Amino acid sequence: MGNTPSSTNSHADLYEQYLNEQKRIIAAQQEQINNLTRMNLKNNPVNQPHRIPSNVYLQSMPIQQPRNTYMNDSHQQPMPQIDYDKMPSAKSQKEKLNPYKILGISKQFDEKSLKKAYLKKALVTHPDRGGSALEFQQVSIAYTLLLKKLNDMNNNHQHNDLRNNSRDFSQNQSQNNLRNKNMSDNFDINMFNKIYEDNKLDDVYDRGYGDWMKKDDRSIEQPKMFNKSFNKDLFNHEFDKYKVQQQKKMGSQVIKYDEPQVDISMRGKDSLMVLGQNNVADFSGTSEGGLNFRDYKDAFTNSCLIDTGSMNISNRSNSIQDVERSRSNISYQMSEQDLRKQHLSKSRQEQEEQDRIHRLNQQDNRAFTMYDKIHSRLIGYQ
Incomplete structure (x- = not known):
């Protein structure tokens, strides 16, 4: 089953949602950095020029700002602005995004190899490891798209198997559509009962005391x-x-x-x-x-x-005390006679279980044979 417009739109929506979420996270992190920078600048003397460390990049995010914004200080240098309108749109980035190339994975992949490639690229591109936030974002989006594609392929495969099995079963039913030729308005209930009684399987509970x-x-x-x-x-x-x-x-x-x-x-x-x-x-x-x-x-x-x-009953105890005294002398060490009796009892139980299983197998075989016989007779083979 190929890609449909609905699946393409779902991928685009997924990309837009993930991109906006990443922008929101970056904006919150940048706002925290700006707050820390302002605190450091306030601690400096008034006549000392404000110097911003070179490794701190101040920016304002017009998209999805956090709720608690911090008002700009009048003594603070203006922060560089980034015009997101001039940035390439999500649609153009999606068209240029090659998830296989980003993750370094072939098109013949499975879930295990996909996770392995994602972890490898995520460790390299993560901002905490010296990577770029944009590259890490692309790696995450590529992993999400390929994982969804893999799940769609698996679900589609199961659907195809069910469809093929259903089609094969329908074809076999139409080709081997065996019906009773005599099963019509002239059906004889007495003949059916006679066939049932003649081919009835014996049961242990059928033995009664009628005779x-x-x-x-x-x-x-x-x-x-x-x-x-x-x-x-x-x-x-x-x-x-x-x-x-x-x-x-x-x-x-x-x-x-x-x-x-x-x-x-x-x-x-x-x-x-x-x-x-x-x-x-x-x-x-x-x-x-x-x-x-x-x-x-x-x-x-x-x-x-x-x-x-x-x-x-002459040796029977007449009181509870006599019973307790007689039972206090009981030896729990089995004698040779007791061991022999226990061994015979265990052997008898094992033999009875084997006989029961043998009878059960015979009953099952008779049931299968009788079913084939009656079924063939009813459909008109014999």
Whole structure:
């Protein structure tokens, strides 16, 4: 994209603003020098002629004078005036200004080389280093113009890339515009659902208890006890008998945890799904609203009753002091058996993680394959 009149005008305005700002700074510095010179002249005797040092250049700036001006002393020699109207205009200076020549840089430059060239020239032309204010001003203007040009080039390059990518995408869409030939008013929703069901991806949460619910399981039916011979002893006998049967069927209800269990304290955590997880054994959990729900099969098969006769509580502490004394003798040095158990637990966790990642990769591959199959079928390839 080439230069436009708007960009040329913006460069001219930028030049004018920068030039006026530099003139204002020079005027303020010159006014400060004039004030110091007047103070030195007042300290001299009255009959001594006023001598102005040769290295002090007095001038008045008619453009953008500072607010607090100092009135000329009647004994002060007239200061030389500079007619800025006779100076070349900003437009003529802009036309003669060659930023590449001023900074000593080639036209194939980047931001790093531009800054390096500017610092090099600024150290030479700065008035504090013995340079000229006009030369330093030209160096600063040249750097500003080239930096703006570099930014415009970068923005234009990004615009061209986006435009080319958009054009290529539109061309590919027009050339490969594949549409379903049968997707019209005669679209069959039943056929679509059949294709979806036939190619549905399996999910661990799809396994329910439908078959188990339909099956006539007589083992879960309880005998009728409320007859004419029912009494308290019969009830307790049948109740204890039922607890023993449940323990044999479901196993021990007491779970021993050798290590602390890691869990997240998030409300509705049961709604989260672990990617690549294995079959779900228990669907119990808590909803985001705080409602607890229990696994359907577990609710009908597990009574949560504990056979107290099988539990040995003779060694249990009877007071807090006994518990504190027993725990004070705990050794935190792991034995050989504990180390072996920890090693096996760590190996099992690593193997479970590898299996989970393997299942996840298989699920992703099946999803990609199924998508290609259904997509090709819908657009009419097969």
